[in-house]
Amino acid sequence: MHVKPNHFGFARLGLIVAKRIEHKAIRRNRIKRTAREVFRLQQQTIIGLDCVMQLRNPVDAAMDRFSIRSEALALLARAERYLKKNAAIID
DSSP states (O other): OEEEEOOOOOOOOEEEEETTTTTOHHHHHHHHHHHHHHHHHGGGGGGEEEEEEOOOOOTTOOHHHHHHHHHHHHHHHHHHHHHHTHHHHOO
16 A cells, blocks of 8 residues: 555545556456455544555455455555554645
């Protein structure tokens, strides 16, 4: 996950799920849909950040949406820690 401060009053999300990493479109879309939903629910905790999530390893076919959700939550918690650590720099 890449995180940069922005000067807007809201957080933004970018998703990169490459076809060479995850070959099936249905899996790529499920990953993106789940990540967007988690971001939507956590958006108020990371106001002022641009977040880009990039899939670097293939997702196991048996991995359900709850596993994907927990991974996305962990990444957004990391972004929240970044925001708290660098709050003085961003303002």
